Amino acid sequence: AVALAQEVGANLVMACDPDADRLGLVVRHRGAWRPMNGNELGALVVDTVLKDRDAPAVVFKTEVTTSLISRIATSAGASLVDDLLVGFKYIGAGIRELETEGSFAGVSGSAKEFACGVEESHGVLVTSEVRDKDAAGAALLLAERASLEAQAGRTLVDTLEEIWRVHGYVSNRLVSTVMRGALGRSRIEAIQAHLRENPPAVIGGRAVVEFSDHLNPAGRFGEIVSGTDAASRDVLVFVLEGGARLILRPSGTEPKTKVYAEMLGAIEDRERIDVACQGLAVAFVQDMLECVGIELPAWALAISDLVPVEQKQHFATELFPELVRQIEMGGQESGTTGADRWLNDALASYGRDARALVWPGVLAWMGVTEGRTNLKRCLESLLSR
Numbered sequence: 001a002v003a004l005a006q007e008v009g010a011n012l013v014m015a016c017d018p019d020a021d022r023l024g025l026v027v028r029h030r031g032a033w034r035p036m037n038g039n040e041l042g043a044l045v046v047d048t049v050l051k052d053r054d055a056p057a058v059v060f061k062t063e064v065t066t067s068l069i070s071r072i073a074t075s076a077g078a079s080l081v082d083d084l085l086v087g088f089k090y091i092g093a094g095i096r097e098l099e100t101e102g103s104f105a106g107v108s109g110s111a112k113e114f115a116c117g118v119e120e121s122h123g124v125l126v127t128s129e130v131r132d133k134d135a136a137g138a139a140l141l142l143a144e145r146a147s148l149e150a151q152a153g154r155t156l157v158d159t160l161e162e163i164w165r166v167h168g169y170v171s172n173r174l175v176s177t178v179m180r181g182a183l184g185r186s187r188i189e190a191i192q193a194h195l196r197e198n199p200p201a202v203i204g205g206r207a208v209v210e211f212s213d214h215l216n217p218a219g220r221f222g223e224i225v226s227g228t229d230a231a232s233r234d235v236l237v238f239v240l241e242g243g244a245r246l247i248l249r250p251s252g253t254e255p256k257t258k259v260y261a262e263m264l265g266a267i268e269d270r271e272r273i274d275v276a277c278q279g280l281a282v283a284f285v286q287d288m289l290e291c292v293g294i295e296l297p298a299w300a301l302a303i304s305d306l307v308p309v310e311q312k313q314h315f316a317t318e319l320f321p322e323l324v325r326q327i328e329m330g331g332q333e334s335g336t337t338g339a340d341r342w343l344n345d346a347l348a349s350y351g352r353d354a355r356a357l358v359w360p361g362v363l364a365w366m367g368v369t370e371g372r373t374n375l376k377r378c379l380e381s382l383l384s385r
Helices: 003-007 036-050 068-075 089-103 133-149 156-167 179-196 227-232 267-290 298-302 309-329 332-346 354-368 373-383
Strands: 012-015 023-029 032-036 056-061 079-084 114-119 122-125 170-179 206-213 236-240 245-250 256-266
Touching: 003 012, 003 023, 003 032, 003 267, 012 079, 023 156, 032 036, 032 354, 036 056, 036 068, 036 114, 036 122, 036 133, 056 068, 056 089, 056 245, 056 309, 068 079, 068 156, 079 089, 089 114, 089 122, 133 156, 156 267, 170 309, 170 354, 179 236, 179 245, 179 267, 245 267, 256 267, 256 354, 267 298, 298 309, 298 354, 309 332, 309 354, 332 373, 354 373
Parallel strands: 056 079, 056 114
Antiparallel strands: 012 023, 023 032, 114 122, 170 256, 206 236, 236 245, 245 256
16 A cells, blocks of 8 residues: 555555454655554544534543543543543443443543544544444544645644644553463463562562552452453553553453553653663563563564564574574575575474564664674574565
8 A cells, every 4th residue: 555655646545454443544754654553543533533622522542542642632621531441342332321321430421522432453433423443434534634734744743743742752562472372371361360469569670659450349440240341351550650551461352461561751752762661561571471481582572473472482592593503604694595594494383474573583682782793694684574
């Protein structure tokens, strides 16, 4: 789609999944294509919905979604519920309660006052006439906003940066760890149980100032009412000093855990904040995996989240050291050809695009390894394809 946009001179690319509920967005900005993640897309939609709205407005978001949306909604005077469990069914249920009860989660209003609902996984809803995430409504609003910005010589990237300047910069990072099979499932459950019973006092060098377990019947969600309710509430929240936050939950649809990290700051400091937020997420994942006896260097966690954690461990401790040996045994540059043949067989079990999946990890290793210039050149030749 981006290639076609480049060919025809378009400035915006939008796409949805087959049932048209999730929306993707890429923006041409200063000659380059800038993809928007789900949090950024949601912030743009909420800002657009509330920008010129005079009527009362209600905004819903899931707890794992960026708190930037909370800041936008609060600044615009909207009523806000920003701590919903993951799943758009909770946003739909909230609209239903506004419609039937006139209130939801302490917020009074009607279904007609519902303005927007957002989840970080690219789900957005901008009308109470639909009760699930809907890419079409968000796409329409963003196309209109992009058109208006273009008339002023701006793009949606400029819009997002202006939002950061007004409301503060919020960095959000998601790190997933795939653990397949019966062993993987038992590890996921063991991690949740261990951290629930032994919540850390410090994560990534930051003190934990508040811990919440959503399975706790004494918490804000009350008694557990069903098995599906329990599954949705298997969520641990760690609030850290300085306003940082970490949330851990098992995926409801895939064999993985998900770690959501968030850090706050000024837009001028965003590069440092992004690095710190990623570092916080990685430090927590390392601690989390140690609960079940898995040790991984930080660079190995940069390998694509599509790669199971067991394969990341195999790559870091066996495959990569052997690859380095194969190259060096062949005499650096001349060793690339032989290593290339060996690598094809070694990565066969990693599936399609294996080299592209492991390359970010190797790139991270190169970033923390001094010298060895020729070796790094060979690794880049082999893997950055």
